[in-house]
Amino acid sequence: MASASPNVKTQNFPYDVIDGEELYPLHSAAVVERIADQIPDAIKPSVTIDYDQIPASYFEKVKAELGLRSVDPEEALQHERKLLTTLDQEGSFFILKKRRDLFEN
Numbered sequence: 001m002a003s004a005s006p007n008v009k010t011q012n013f014p015y016d017v018i019d020g021e022e023l024y025p026l027h028s029a030a031v032v033e034r035i036a037d038q039i040p041d042a043i044k045p046s047v048t049i050d051y052d053q054i055p056a057s058y059f060e061k062v063k064a065e066l067g068l069r070s071v072d073p074e075e076a077l078q079h080e081r082k083l084l085t086t087l088d089q090e091g092s093f094f095i096l097k098k099r100r101d102l103f104e105n
Contacts, residue, residue, distance in 0.1 A: 007044035008036040012051040031062045 010032055015024045032049055035058075039047055063069070 007041070008032075008039065009048040010051055011048055014051065027059075027063065027066070027068060030066060031059055034062055 013024070013032065014028055015022050017023070028051070031054060032051065035049055035054070036044065
């Protein structure tokens with residue numbers, strides 16, 4: 001069991017291990033913290049929040065409160081292309097291109 005909030009245990013909390021370090025999704029932690037904040041301090045040590053039992057509607061509510069929205073893959077691709085075009089126009093890639101030419105020749 002992982003602990004996402006002081007004195008409140010969780011189970012089934014999602015996390016990834018990258019380079020030996022546990023990384024927790026911020027949105028997921030915010031949901032658990034919102035629930036934990038509603039639990040009286042006196043009983044927190046005896047409470048376990050089962051992440052899998054949290055309704056999807058509660059996640060949507062917290063996402064809305066935090067101003068989070070899903071990323072549209074097509075919109076993200078357009079922004080990425082615009083950034084790369086701008087960097088190329090500003091000459092930001094010149095140094096990288098020059099170094100690559102030195103190593104290839």
